[in-house]
Amino acid sequence: MKCSLSKLTLAAALAWMVSLPTAVEAQPFMEPVPPMEPAAGQVDSIGPNEPPPPHDAGPPPGMGRFYAGAGAGRVLYAEMNPTAADLDSRMANAGIAGSAAHDTDDVGFKAFAGYRAERYWGFFDRQAVEVAYVDLGQLNANVKITSPVAVSTQLTNEIRGVSLTWNGGRTLSPQMMVFAKAGAYYWEQKSSFAVSGTSGSVNLTGTDEGFSPILGIGAEYFMTPDMGLRGEWEYFSEVGDPNNLGSTDAHLFSVSGIVNF
Numbered sequence: 071m072k073c074s075l076s077k078l079t080l081a082a083a084l085a086w087m088v089s090l091p092t093a094v095e096a097q098p099f100m101e102p103v104p105p106m107e108p109a110a111g112q113v114d115s116i117g118p119n120e121p122p123p124p125h126d127a128g129p130p131p132g133m134g135r136f137y138a139g140a141g142a143g144r145v146l147y148a149e150m151n152p153t154a155a156d157l158d159s160r161m162a163n164a165g166i167a168g169s170a171a172h173d174t175d176d177v178g179f180k181a182f183a184g185y186r187a188e189r190y191w192g193f194f195d196r197q198a199v200e201v202a203y204v205d206l207g208q209l210n211a212n213v214k215i216t217s218p219v220a221v222s223t224q225l226t227n228e229i230r231g232v233s234l235t236w237n238g239g240r241t242l243s244p245q246m247m248v249f250a251k252a253g254a255y256y257w258e259q260k261s262s263f264a265v266s267g268t269s270g271s272v273n274l275t276g277t278d279e280g281f282s283p284i285l286g287i288g289a290e291y292f293m294t295p296d297m298g299l300r301g302e303w304e305y306f307s308e309v310g311d312p313n314n315l316g317s318t319d320a321h322l323f324s325v326s327g328i329v330n331f
Contacts, residue, residue, distance in 0.1 A: 137198075138183040139300060141326025145178040145207045149319040151312040157211060157225070157272070165268030168215035170225070176207030178322045184237070194238035196247060204255065205230040206309065206320045211263075218268055225274060227316060229309050231257035233284055245293075251286040255306055261315040274315055282309045290328060300326045 150172050152160070157170040184200030191197065211225040235253030242248060256279070263274040288302025303323050310317030 136183070136185050136331045137328055138181075138331070139326045139328035140179075140181040141300065141324045142177060142179050143322055143324030145176050146321040146323070147172070147174055147176075147209050147318045148321065149308070149317075150209070151310075151317050154211065157213065160272045161213075161215070161265065161267065164266070164270035164272055165218070166215055166265055166272070167217035168213055170211045170213045173210045173212070176209065178207045178320075178324065179205040180322070180324060180326065182326070186237075186239075191238065193240055194250075195241055196239035196249075198237040198239065198249075200233075200235050200237055200251070200253075202233045202235070203230075204233055204304075204306075204322070206257075206306065206322065209318055213263075213265070215265065223263070223265060225263035226261065227310070227318075228260045229257055229318075229320070231255055231279075235284055235286075239290075245298075246289065246291045248289045249287070251284065251288070251302075251304070253284045255282045255284050255309070256280075257282060257306075257309050259310045259315055276315055278311050278315050280311060283307050292330075296330045298328045298330075300328050302326075 154170045154172050158168070161168050161170075180202050182200055182202035184198045186196060186198040188195065189197040206229040209227040209229065211227075213223050213225060215221045215223065233253055233255040235251045237249050237251045239247045239249040259278040261274050261276060261278075263272070265272050284304060284306055286302055286304035288300055290298055290300045292298035301324070303321065306320040306322070308317050309320055
């Protein structure tokens with residue numbers, strides 16, 4: 071009985087297989103479609119796992135290159151020592167009757183060169199090392215003497231020297247950058263003033279030299295990749311020796327041309 075049932079089952083299976091189509095109709099071949107390129111001006115969307123691009127205003131012209139420039143501006147003097155009142159007192163102690171009045175500004179000049187590179191540090195995304203020759207003009211005091219001899223004279227005080235600064239910049243656009251600077255100024259001072267009275271003299275003639283700190287801020291704008299303009303304010307603290315030929319704080323406001331190499 072079991073043998074007959076097995077035979078029937080096998081026969082039914084063979085009959086079902088025979089009833090299947092002998093050939094499967096071939097499907098047409100589909101070539102893979104290449105990915106579409108974005109149209110001109112179209113930006114691909116960022117995938118879910120891709121970080122957004124960092125914000126960057128773009129490298130300023132000359133980034134990672136040497137540069138040089140020169141300019142001129144106005145020097146404002148502050149905290150002058152000796153003051154006009156001090157000069158009056160010194161002359162009075164020497165038996166000289168008179169009065170002094172300081173000039174408060176003059177014309178300054180500078181020439182500079184440096185190397186700029188992309189270096190990130192806090193707010194700053196560009197950094198440079200710069201050396202400059204800075205002429206802070208001539209600080210004068212006009213002195214009018216009435217006794218023992220009526221005469222007008224002048225105290226002259228020339229200040230010039232070399233500075234070394236670090237400049238940290240922040241790019242605003244591919245053409246413009248703002249910056250701050252800090253460093254040191256090696257100055258040389260030449261002073262000339264000598265008067266004599268009935269009981270002594272006042273002599274501030276000679277030379278002196280020393281170091282003073284510098285702080286500053288400014289901006290650069292490039293009309294072409296290699297040529298631009300710089301405007302800046304620099305503060306030179308206590309240039310000169312108050313215990314020798316005198317000293318002053320100097321503020322230099324200047325405009326310079328700058329060239330990248």
